[in-house]
Amino acid sequence: MRAREMHEAAGPGENAEAPGPGPGGAQGDDRMTLTEISPFSAEDLEVIGAGLNRPECVLAASDGRLYSGDWTLGIAEVAPDGTVAPAIEADLIGQGFLPNGIAMTGEGEFLFANLGAAGGVWRVGRRGEAVAVAREVEGRPIPPANFVLIDGARIWITVSASSRNHSFFTAEETTGQILLLEDGVVRVMAEGLTWTNELRISPDGRHLYVNETFACRTTRYDLGADGSLSNPHRTNYPKGVFPDGLAFDAEGGLWSACVVSNRLIRLGPDGEWKVIFEDLSPDFDRIAEAHAQGRMTRDMIVEAKGQRAANFSSLAFGGSDLKTLYIGGLGLSGIMALKVPVAGYPMAHWS
Numbered sequence: 010m011r012a013r014e015m016h017e018a019a020g021p022g023e024n025a026e027a028p029g030p031g032p033g034g035a036q037g038d039d040r041m042t043l044t045e046i047s048p049f050s051a052e053d054l055e056v057i058g059a060g061l062n063r064p065e066c067v068l069a070a071s072d073g074r075l076y077s078g079d080w081t082l083g084i085a086e087v088a089p090d091g092t093v094a095p096a097i098e099a100d101l102i103g104q105g106f107l108p109n110g111i112a113m114t115g116e117g118e119f120l121f122a123n124l125g126a127a128g129g130v131w132r133v134g135r136r137g138e139a140v141a142v143a144r145e146v147e148g149r150p151i152p153p154a155n156f157v158l159i160d161g162a163r164i165w166i167t168v169s170a171s172s173r174n175h176s177f178f179t180a181e182e183t184t185g186q187i188l189l190l191e192d193g194v195v196r197v198m199a200e201g202l203t204w205t206n207e208l209r210i211s212p213d214g215r216h217l218y219v220n221e222t223f224a225c226r227t228t229r230y231d232l233g234a235d236g237s238l239s240n241p242h243r244t245n246y247p248k249g250v251f252p253d254g255l256a257f258d259a260e261g262g263l264w265s266a267c268v269v270s271n272r273l274i275r276l277g278p279d280g281e282w283k284v285i286f287e288d289l290s291p292d293f294d295r296i297a298e299a300h301a302q303g304r305m306t307r308d309m310i311v312e313a314k315g316q317r318a319a320n321f322s323s324l325a326f327g328g329s330d331l332k333t334l335y336i337g338g339l340g341l342s343g344i345m346a347l348k349v350p351v352a353g354y355p356m357a358h359w360s
Contacts, residue, residue: 252274
């Protein structure tokens with residue numbers, strides 16, 4: 010579906026519930042009105058840094074530095090002037106780790122979701138070796154993990170699929186999970202999900218949002234005080250929309266970075282959504298149809314490159330005013346930057 014068609018189609022999704030309170034929103038007239046954002050073009054993108062290897066997950070720090078998981082450096086640091094260096098001294102890649110999603114602790118250390126064979130979530134400081142944080146859930150090894158999020162004393166983890174080496178990436182894969190580490194115990198909080206990717210807690214703490222990438226949907230749960238997840242509300246997108254990374258803005262809008270299509274989507278508290286950027290591969294229609302038929306391969310995903318974008322997978326608000334959107338991607342060698350008219354909601358590590 011092309012840009013014009015996508016903008017016409019933007020809405021609550023064909024199987025979504027009626028619009029209701031969303032991220033940071035409240036009932037009735039207290040709900041914040043979102044600033045209208047005109048779509049951006051590929052020419053609006055800037056590139057920061059070079060030589061990165063698969064910057065799948067990007068973090069922005071308040072001092073202007075950027076960090077990403079990197080399959081050469083382990084975790085890469087990108088200075089404001091674009092200089093790239095290892096953020097840690099441990100040789101994670103040489104030890105068999107494959108950092109995917111990353112999070113920063115209040116002490117400046119990193120947690121990373123490990124896509125390597127050992128799976129689980131690990132902690133690594135600027136110096137010293139990686140230490141396991143979560144390797145088992147309910148007596149079973151945690152498979153290669155996709156994403157990790159620090160939520161106060163809690164740590165949330167996603168597993169995209171419990172098996173590996175898929176021939177095809179389909180909506181029928183339903184072994185994704187959301188895990189919660191609290192008080193030293195890992196629990197399964199949601200399962201039966203489809204390619205579980207990044208998740209975020211709404212600024213008011215009432216909801217947890219997660220992208221189910223190859224189901225083409227964003228799912229919102231009510232978040233209980235005990236970490237329980239209930240009442241899933243699913244925003245279903247049209248064919249070819251594959252949401253991956255997530256970030257909230259200060260108005261309660263939830264932004265998604267989409268693999269394959271290189272789209273940025275903004276989902277409002279009322280359930281309405283809009284495509285605000287896209288950079289489609291010339292083969293996009295063929296790839297989207299292959300997914301619809303259950304025949305999309307890893308090679309198709311890897312080769313889905315637009316004019317400047319290459320498999321957008323993550324986004325983070327940064328800059329002194331939090332109005333720069335930094336974008337990571339599976340096929341990028343630098344981090345993309347986009348000036349936006351609304352500020353991001355600061356992550357916990359920002360302070």
